[in-house]
Every structure is written in C-alpha cells, then in structure tokens.
Amino acid sequence: MPLVDRVLLGPGPCNPYPEATLALAAPLLGHLDPEFLRILDETCDRLRTVWGTTNRRTLPLSGTGSIGMEAAFVNTVRPGTVVVVGVNGLFGVRMCEVASRYGAEVVRVDHEWGAPIDIRRMLDAHPKPDLVAAVHAETSTGVLSDIGGLAQAVHARDDNALVIADCVTSIAGMPLHIDEWGVDIAYAGTQKCLGVAPGLAPFTFSERAWARRVERPSTWYLDLGLIGDYVSGGAGGGRTYHHTAPTAMIASLHAGLGRILEEGLPAVHARHQAAGAQLQDGLAELGLKLFAADGHRLPQLTTVWVPEGVDSATIRTRLLRDFDIEIGAGAGEYATRVWRIGLMGPNATPARPALILAALRSLLG
Amino acid sequence: MPLVDRVLLGPGPCNPYPEATLALAAPLLGHLDPEFLRILDETCDRLRTVWGTTNRRTLPLSGTGSIGMEAAFVNTVRPGTVVVVGVNGLFGVRMCEVASRYGAEVVRVDHEWGAPIDIRRMLDAHPKPDLVAAVHAETSTGVLSDIGGLAQAVHARDDNALVIADCVTSIAGMPLHIDEWGVDIAYAGTQKCLGVAPGLAPFTFSERAWARRVERPSTWYLDLGLIGDYVSGGAGGGRTYHHTAPTAMIASLHAGLGRILEEGLPAVHARHQAAGAQLQDGLAELGLKLFAADGHRLPQLTTVWVPEGVDSATIRTRLLRDFDIEIGAGAGEYATRVWRIGLMGPNATPARPALILAALRSLLG
Structure with missing residues (x-):
C-alpha cells in the first residue's frame, strides 16, 4: 500500500518535528547502554526545563498520556482519600473515573463544558481534601484554566492538599511553572505541543508528593519508587532494572525537546x-x-x-x-x-x- | 554527539528489522485515521497468526512487555483469587509480585533457576486454582518450559482454571500454539524475536477468560473492555476512543510482523x-x-x-x-x-x- x-x-x-522523526530511525540502543542512559538523563533535564521544575522525579513514563493520569492517582490514592476534581470536559470526567477505581472518595465539581475551572467553587467543594485535581488545557473543549491560581489558592488555605494538573495539551505550547505555582504532580503526552509521536507520558512528582506517596501501589508498572530506581538511581546511586524502557521513543522525545529548547x-x-x-x-x-x-x-x-x-x-x-x-x-x-x-x-x-x-x-x- | x-x-x-525502523520514520498517522485503523486491524490479524490463535481480543497494548503482565492480572484477579505461579527466574518472581498487589492469594512454586517448570509440581501445588501462570521462555535464565504441556494438564484436571503464559521472549522465535495448547491469556514484548523497538505488549485474551474477567479493573488504562471498544469495535460495531494509540510504534510492529510472515x-x-x-x-x-x-x-x-x-x-x-x-x-x-x-x-x-x-x-x- x-x-x-x-x-x-x-x-x-500533530505532525512531529523532523528531528523527532529522524531520532526514531537512528540505530536503536539498549535500555542499559551508557549512551542511552546519557540520553535519558538529558531528556529528564530537558523536561524539567519545560515543566519549570527542579523535581528529581521528572521522567517520561512508558505509555501514552493517559498512563500519566493513572500514575498520578495510583501513587497517591488510598481507599477513602478525598479527591476534589474539577470537571469541565472529558479529561476531568476521566480523572474521576481513574481516581474512583483506586478507592478515592471523589468530590466532582462540574462546570459547563467550554468554561474554565472556577477556583472559588473548587475551594468550597470540600473543607480538607487530600488531593485537588484539574486539567490545565482541556483537550475536549479547547479551554485553558488557571491551574497556577488554583494551586496557590489551595495551598494558601490548607497546605495538606496535593495538587494534580493534567498538562497533556499545555506542555510546550504555553508557559508552565510547576514549582512556582505549587503544582505537586503533573503529567503530559508527547503527541501534542512537544511535537513527538504518541507513546510516552512526561511526568513530574514533587518531594511533598513523594513524602505522602502510596508505598506499594497496586499497579507495579507505575510504582514510582521502582521506576525512580532505574531512571535516576536508587538510594545507593546505582540504577536497578525495572522494565525495558522504550528506547526509540525516548530518543525521539530527547530530539523533540532539543529542537524546542534550541528555538x-x-x-x-x-x-x-x-x-x-x-x-x-x-x-x-x-x-x-x-x-x-x-x-x-x-x-x-x-x-x-x-x-x-x-x-x-x-x-x-x-x-x-x-x-x-x-x-x-x-x-x-x-x-x-x-x-x-x-x-x-x-x-x-x-x-x-x-x-x-x-x-x-x-x-x- | x-x-x-x-x-x-x-x-x-535486539536490533530491529530494517522494515520496522523504516516504518517508524514514515509520515505519522492519527489514531482515528481510516488508514491507521486498517494498519491496526492488520497488525492484530498478524499477531493472531504469530500467537496461533483466533482470539478476537488480540492486540498490542500501549506499553512495554511488563504492561502485558499487568493487564493479564488486573483483568482477572479479585481479592482472594488463587494464582499458582511457576517461578524459575526473575519474571516468575515478578508475576507473584504483580498478582499479589491486586489481592491474589499467590501459591508460589519455586524451581531452581536454570531448570524448567515441573508440571507435576504445578498441579500438586493447589487442588483448585483460579489461575495458573508461568513463563514460556525465561529471559533471566534462558530456559524454555513446556507451557503447552502445562496448559493441557491443568485443563485435563480442572476446566475452571485459566492459564496465563509469559511469551515475551518466545514470540516469533519459536512456535506458539495458544489455542491448541489451551492457553487463555498470553502477553509478549516487541523488542525480542519480533525485531521491533520496545514500547508495545502484544496481548491475547480468550473468550473463556473474557467470561470471567474483572468488570471494572482498578487500572483504567488496562481495562480490556474499554480498550477492546477502540481496537475491535464495541457492541454496536463502532470504535470508541479510549486512549491515543502509539501510532508510530504500531506501524513499526505492523512492518516487523509483515517481514516475519513474508519470510x-x-x-x-x-x-x-x-x-x-x-x-x-x-x-x-x-x-x-x-x-x-x-x-x-x-x-x-x-x-x-x-x-x-x-x-x-x-x-x-x-x-x-x-x-x-x-x-x-x-x-x-x-x-x-x-x-x-x-x-x-x-x-x-x-x-x-x-x-x-x-x-x-x-x-x-
């Protein structure tokens, strides 16, 4: 054909950046090759720049954007965890579904589709949530919400809550200041403004979130403790094999990010x-x-x-x-x-x- | 550099087949493009041939091989499900870990590393297991086990148990007869004998397994009911968006399988x-x-x-x-x-x- x-x-x-396509066609490297590990480290550094974070746990997860949402919730939700979710489109609905499957008590704050998240209504929804989650750029409706304002308002009231942001469609298309905003956990996809084929979920997880993580999450594949031992080394500094990283896709993301940061x-x-x-x-x-x-x-x-x-x-x-x-x-x-x-x-x-x-x-x- | x-x-x-590499560099397609859906359908057909199955639910999952293991257990394990696992290497150990995180009662049958699975010991381990799982070709030890003999012995004794086979390293390197053997669920990876970069998990799930699946598995991303509605169409025949499929990797798998079946x-x-x-x-x-x-x-x-x-x-x-x-x-x-x-x-x-x-x-x- x-x-x-x-x-x-x-x-x-979207169509990928030509650099991202060429990287897919480059000679494949093994997931433990020193040259690949250099590319992986540099990819995580480049992601930190794009996210606006110094989070040590910043990495590309081995799945499409939705796996980032799964990882956010499976590493933070225990039965009964209270999660306030702003819903103004399909991906807010999905957050409710994913969190509830892990046993969260979901407080769903519905908005009109096409409207942004209302920070006041999010705060009023529950006096002491464990997690507050919303979508930065709703792919289903084309709406931008003030995720920075939301995170700051949540922390101003109650420093206990962790803030989760879906940045699938915002990353590399508009400014992200994860640390400055106080967003604790964020995930994205490669196939939007990063200009790379679908297949990876850029992810970042703060020290505050780490301190309150689920120690043995039900999904082994998304256990951040185990993944982190491979991506950035364990307590002893050495890297421990977790799963075979998708090396071609990571090389492609590395190249796409390189192009973006050069511009x-x-x-x-x-x-x-x-x-x-x-x-x-x-x-x-x-x-x-x-x-x-x-x-x-x-x-x-x-x-x-x-x-x-x-x-x-x-x-x-x-x-x-x-x-x-x-x-x-x-x-x-x-x-x-x-x-x-x-x-x-x-x-x-x-x-x-x-x-x-x-x-x-x-x-x- | x-x-x-x-x-x-x-x-x-391994190094990929040249056809698989060229496909990665081809113009990217959207996950709902009719041309991509044709490639996806053909990929599933080609996987059926390689697996030796007519299972309708035969597809590439959007993650590396380990996500196949997760999908096998999350769609079949409820709290208390009895899973007999043959352990003769690292991936048997991992099966125990993954199944237990979903609440299984794991009956671990340890073998010497370097030895194959002993069918008699697997049968003796529990009188009425719900699942019996073992690795066909242990990547950690280089050992082949008689997964066909195991499946036939399990079904000969007790037609209730489902048999799960890890075929990550066997697929396309040696004959697989999933249907003839009576294997109910099998998963693999693309980066071994299929000669494609890592990033997808070929997966097959029988009608018998489907009838006994977990209806709302904890991991939304691996919910076979939802994924199936996209890959092969729902009850009404239409395809429903689940997550953005990794289109470049699937085109590459399609090409690698094409090369193998042509040879x-x-x-x-x-x-x-x-x-x-x-x-x-x-x-x-x-x-x-x-x-x-x-x-x-x-x-x-x-x-x-x-x-x-x-x-x-x-x-x-x-x-x-x-x-x-x-x-x-x-x-x-x-x-x-x-x-x-x-x-x-x-x-x-x-x-x-x-x-x-x-x-x-x-x-x-």
Missing part, C-alpha cells in the same frame, strides 16, 4: 499563540462561532461550532480525502456539533491556519 | 534455532559452560557462566567499547556470574554468533 502523508490538525497527534521556550510559546490567533480570527471572518468561552481559549487547540445545516462528518471526510488534512470531531455530546482544530508543535506556523482556513472556505463556501 | 551503532546481543532489545514463521523459527545452536556449540568449544539445563535451552537467548577468574563487567565494557557489541549481565544473584547473549529477530543469522564468538575469543584469549 502507498504511504499517506497527512497534515495532522486534530487534537493530537527557545518563549519563541515556541509565541509561535503557538500567533498561529491560534490567526486561526480563530480567520474562523470568525468565515462566520463560524467559537465554542470555548472568550478569554479562556487555547491557541494550540481551537473548538468551533459546526455551522447550522452542515454535516460534520462529511466535511471531515472531504478534508481528509481531498486535502489530506485531519481535524477532530467534538468530544462527548458535542461529537457532531463541534470541530477541534489543533495547531501544535511544528504545525504552529502561519502556513497551517492559512491552509485549513482555505480548505474550509472552499468546502463550506 | 555522534550516533553510535550497536550490535544488540543482550536479552533485548514464513517456520523459516524464522529455524533461523533462531540454527543461530542459537551455532552459538552454544561455539561457546562449548571455547571451554565455557552453559547455565540453563541441557535440553531446555532457548536458542534465542543463551546463558553462560562467566569463566573463573574473569571479571564480567570488564568484558562487557570492552565488548561495548571495542566491538560495539552489547551482551547482558546475569539476572538477580547471577548478575556477575552469568552472561546472557541474545540472537533475536534480524540477529538470528550465522554472522552474529560468528561475531560474538570471535570477540569473546579475542578478549578471553
């Missing part, structure tokens, strides 16, 4: 900001209505109402067939009523919004 | 057999002693005693530095006393044993 070459403007994966994080963030503004302005000019609340829209992921009388699936199929462009359907009850258009990683350039706007103009016109 | 190009003769990863499984198995025999004969000629019990040695992974007076680490370091060859240290208490030499995937050719034997001759000389 001939290969197809798509322009990936859905909610992720410079502020420039990369500005590029995402500009591309998103160009797209959102252009959609308005086409007469389309944006879904996410004004003032809280993600530049890297735009949600837009499907115009009255237009069949969502038909347009997406024609974009794929005639233009080799993928965009996303809406999530949940908005599946047929909203489109999701991502401009992430190398797709955050003026050419991509120009292309998708031209294609939509011709199909809707 | 310049790239290094290793000959990977450790216990895995033909019997030819691939014979190639592994011949390369292993060549290595083991050559090691004996060098005066080295093999570790695994005679008659139960894996051709794809040879364990050999480090000769008296030789420092294991020094030789491995010189192999890496002077020859760009990686071999493995021993596992557990044999770390400094045994070497593990893999001839897997594209390394199962006459050239590789010739190379490592020449290198060892010159270093031990």
Whole structure:
C-alpha cells in the first residue's frame, strides 16, 4: 500500500518535528547502554526545563498520556482519600473515573463544558481534601484554566492538599511553572505541543508528593519508587532494572525537546499563540462561532461550532480525502456539533491556519 | 554527539528489522485515521497468526512487555483469587509480585533457576486454582518450559482454571500454539524475536477468560473492555476512543510482523534455532559452560557462566567499547556470574554468533 502523508490538525497527534522523526530511525540502543542512559538523563533535564521544575522525579513514563493520569492517582490514592476534581470536559470526567477505581472518595465539581475551572467553587467543594485535581488545557473543549491560581489558592488555605494538573495539551505550547505555582504532580503526552509521536507520558512528582506517596501501589508498572530506581538511581546511586524502557521513543522525545529548547521556550510559546490567533480570527471572518468561552481559549487547540445545516462528518471526510488534512470531531455530546482544530508543535506556523482556513472556505463556501 | 551503532546481543532489545525502523520514520498517522485503523486491524490479524490463535481480543497494548503482565492480572484477579505461579527466574518472581498487589492469594512454586517448570509440581501445588501462570521462555535464565504441556494438564484436571503464559521472549522465535495448547491469556514484548523497538505488549485474551474477567479493573488504562471498544469495535460495531494509540510504534510492529510472515514463521523459527545452536556449540568449544539445563535451552537467548577468574563487567565494557557489541549481565544473584547473549529477530543469522564468538575469543584469549 502507498504511504499517506497527512497534515495532522486534530487534537493530537500533530505532525512531529523532523528531528523527532529522524531520532526514531537512528540505530536503536539498549535500555542499559551508557549512551542511552546519557540520553535519558538529558531528556529528564530537558523536561524539567519545560515543566519549570527542579523535581528529581521528572521522567517520561512508558505509555501514552493517559498512563500519566493513572500514575498520578495510583501513587497517591488510598481507599477513602478525598479527591476534589474539577470537571469541565472529558479529561476531568476521566480523572474521576481513574481516581474512583483506586478507592478515592471523589468530590466532582462540574462546570459547563467550554468554561474554565472556577477556583472559588473548587475551594468550597470540600473543607480538607487530600488531593485537588484539574486539567490545565482541556483537550475536549479547547479551554485553558488557571491551574497556577488554583494551586496557590489551595495551598494558601490548607497546605495538606496535593495538587494534580493534567498538562497533556499545555506542555510546550504555553508557559508552565510547576514549582512556582505549587503544582505537586503533573503529567503530559508527547503527541501534542512537544511535537513527538504518541507513546510516552512526561511526568513530574514533587518531594511533598513523594513524602505522602502510596508505598506499594497496586499497579507495579507505575510504582514510582521502582521506576525512580532505574531512571535516576536508587538510594545507593546505582540504577536497578525495572522494565525495558522504550528506547526509540525516548530518543525521539530527547530530539523533540532539543529542537524546542534550541528555538527557545518563549519563541515556541509565541509561535503557538500567533498561529491560534490567526486561526480563530480567520474562523470568525468565515462566520463560524467559537465554542470555548472568550478569554479562556487555547491557541494550540481551537473548538468551533459546526455551522447550522452542515454535516460534520462529511466535511471531515472531504478534508481528509481531498486535502489530506485531519481535524477532530467534538468530544462527548458535542461529537457532531463541534470541530477541534489543533495547531501544535511544528504545525504552529502561519502556513497551517492559512491552509485549513482555505480548505474550509472552499468546502463550506 | 555522534550516533553510535550497536550490535544488540543482550536479552533485548535486539536490533530491529530494517522494515520496522523504516516504518517508524514514515509520515505519522492519527489514531482515528481510516488508514491507521486498517494498519491496526492488520497488525492484530498478524499477531493472531504469530500467537496461533483466533482470539478476537488480540492486540498490542500501549506499553512495554511488563504492561502485558499487568493487564493479564488486573483483568482477572479479585481479592482472594488463587494464582499458582511457576517461578524459575526473575519474571516468575515478578508475576507473584504483580498478582499479589491486586489481592491474589499467590501459591508460589519455586524451581531452581536454570531448570524448567515441573508440571507435576504445578498441579500438586493447589487442588483448585483460579489461575495458573508461568513463563514460556525465561529471559533471566534462558530456559524454555513446556507451557503447552502445562496448559493441557491443568485443563485435563480442572476446566475452571485459566492459564496465563509469559511469551515475551518466545514470540516469533519459536512456535506458539495458544489455542491448541489451551492457553487463555498470553502477553509478549516487541523488542525480542519480533525485531521491533520496545514500547508495545502484544496481548491475547480468550473468550473463556473474557467470561470471567474483572468488570471494572482498578487500572483504567488496562481495562480490556474499554480498550477492546477502540481496537475491535464495541457492541454496536463502532470504535470508541479510549486512549491515543502509539501510532508510530504500531506501524513499526505492523512492518516487523509483515517481514516475519513474508519470510514464513517456520523459516524464522529455524533461523533462531540454527543461530542459537551455532552459538552454544561455539561457546562449548571455547571451554565455557552453559547455565540453563541441557535440553531446555532457548536458542534465542543463551546463558553462560562467566569463566573463573574473569571479571564480567570488564568484558562487557570492552565488548561495548571495542566491538560495539552489547551482551547482558546475569539476572538477580547471577548478575556477575552469568552472561546472557541474545540472537533475536534480524540477529538470528550465522554472522552474529560468528561475531560474538570471535570477540569473546579475542578478549578471553
């Protein structure tokens, strides 16, 4: 079969940075090779820079973004642990599900989909939670929430609670200041603004969280104590084999991060900001209505109402067939009523919004 | 930094088939792209052929081999489930740990490391187990066990028990007849005889196992019901998003499997057999002693005693530095006393044993 070459403007994966693709094709290294361990160490350092953290336990977990969510909860939830979850989209719903499977008492704070998390309502939901969790950039709705403000407000009231942030769609697309904000645990995915194929979950876990971790979590694969002994060495300094690290994917993440840091994080963030503004302005000019609340829209992921009388699936199929462009359907009850258009990683350039706007103009016109 | 190009003769990863590497560098596809779904479907079909199964639930899980072990137990173990585990190496030990974290009553049947699983002792260990688990090809010791004989004996006595087989190092290196043997659940890794980079866990789950699964396993990421709705479609036939599949790695597995099936499984198995025999004969000629019990040695992974007076680490370091060859240290208490030499995937050719034997001759000389 001939290969197809798509322009990936859905909610992720995006097209990878060329450096990330080339690294996948480089000679494979073993997971205990000194040269691979150097790459792994440097990858963790680069992740610290992108997260804005000095957390020792900062590493890529061996699974896709969702495994980061699992790791966050399996290492912190005991039966009866009180978890306040802000829900303003699909990934907030998923947090409730994951935490409850580990026996958490979940206090779900529902918001309208398309609106940001309300810090006041999160604080009012429970007087003394163990964990407070929310999504920074909701992939399902295209909404940005003030995760820094939430973390600061939680700690100002009660220094006991740990704050968990889902940064799957925000990482490398907008500034993250995990330490300054007081976020204790955060996870992400590689296939969004990091511009790397899906398959790893960048993860960071503070000393405060470590002090209160579950000692023997039910999922051995995600036991941070054991993983940490391999990634950054155990108490004695030596590295202990845990599982075979996905070496090709880690080399690819290393290369993608290298590209981003060489360009410079502020420039990369500005590029995402500009591309998103160009797209959102252009959609308005086409007469389309944006879904996410004004003032809280993600530049890297735009949600837009499907115009009255237009069949969502038909347009997406024609974009794929005639233009080799993928965009996303809406999530949940908005599946047929909203489109999701991502401009992430190398797709955050003026050419991509120009292309998708031209294609939509011709199909809707 | 310049790239290094290793000959990977450790216990895995091996060097990938060139087709698998090229697929990693192909244009990335989205996880809902019809073209990707075609590749995914074909990958599952190819895995069925390699496993020797018609199980509908046959798929690559999104993690390294160990996540297959997690998935096997999290989907079958309830508190108090009786699991008889054959332990003749590190991965048997790990099965006990993983199952016990999910609340299993583990009946551990210890064998000497280097010896195969004793079917009689497995049967005698418990009169009515819920699960019987063992490793087909122990990566830590280089030993093959008669997993088919074990499964048949278990079912002959008591049709209630489900049989779980770890096939991480056996898959595509030797014949697997999951259905014919009566193995209910099996998992593997991509980085051994499949000749693909690490990052996926081929997995198969029978209808019998499905009928007795845990309905809401604690690990959402490994909930087979939810994953199945994406990989092979739900009750209504449609596919439901679960997590973003690692599309590049799956395309690579698809290509590696394509290469193997084009060559033909019997030819691939014979190639592994011949390369292993060549290595083991050559090691004996060098005066080295093999570790695994005679008659139960894996051709794809040879364990050999480090000769008296030789420092294991020094030789491995010189192999890496002077020859760009990686071999493995021993596992557990044999770390400094045994070497593990893999001839897997594209390394199962006459050239590789010739190379490592020449290198060892010159270093031990």
